[in-house]
Amino acid sequence: MDIRIIGAVILIAATALLILTEVAKRAYTHELASLLEQGEVRAYLALLEKPLVKLVFPAWNRSFMQLNGYLALDAYGEADSVIERMLSMRQNDRQRRELVGKAFNYYLERGNAEGATRLLAEIETWEDADAVAEARMMHDIYIKKGWGYIEDMERRVEGLHGVDRGFLELLLALQYENKGDAAASERYLKRSEKHMRAPVKG
Known part of the structure; x- marks a missing residue:
């Protein structure tokens, strides 16, 4: 032929x-x-x-979808395994940042100090000052149990609405809990739940 x-x-x-x-x-x-x-x-x-x-x-995309599924089921053992596998995969810069951001937030919520601290060190190498500052703040509140952002957040919270306000109120609730002020923590937690449920204005 x-x-x-x-x-x-x-x-x-x-x-x-x-x-x-x-x-x-x-x-x-x-x-x-x-x-x-x-x-x-x-x-x-x-x-x-x-x-x-x-x-x-591709393997990375399928693994990321698996991770979302396990998180939806609160299957933390499986989610941990997928994250560790993905962190060792070959991936482009965009994929790496997406994965590290998601895994970092997951480790914070789970109270995984080792995992969160390890990923914070990687985030600190990014050329994104805002992302680095936010990651350090979140690590301080969730892992180090700090409360040094209360005054600044209480000044800002009144100017926010909906989910943005609810998220800041959640961080305030966590900080007051860290500080040992249960009443203030509960007050902000209730406000956070209210604003998180508020419909998004389109």
Whole structure:
């Protein structure tokens, strides 16, 4: 057979495979999103284990989706394993920052001082002064049990609304708890819950 014909056949086959892979990827993305939205998390995780899904999604992306599923189930042991596996994967800068940010917040909420401190050291190498300052503050409040941001946050909180206000009130509740002022902590926690539930104005 002519070499040009062989080349054309290979090119057509490769193009067809690429198209089929992209179609399958879009279909699975829609199905996975629907399962997660409906709360069918175990079915979502099971679908991620199917051979064709493993074929069409890169390992990092599939692992990140697994992590979201385990977090939705509060399956912390599995989430820990996925995070540790992903931290050792090859990934681009954008993926690394997304993973480190998510894992850092997870470690903070879980009170994992070792994991949070390790990732804080990595965040401190970023050329993003705002992200570094925020990470240090969060580490101080969640891990070191500090309360040095109360005065500044109480000045700012009245000018905020909705989720932004609720999040700052949560940080105030945590700091008052760290300080040993249970009444103030409870007061801010109730306010936080109220504002976190408030509808977003569009």
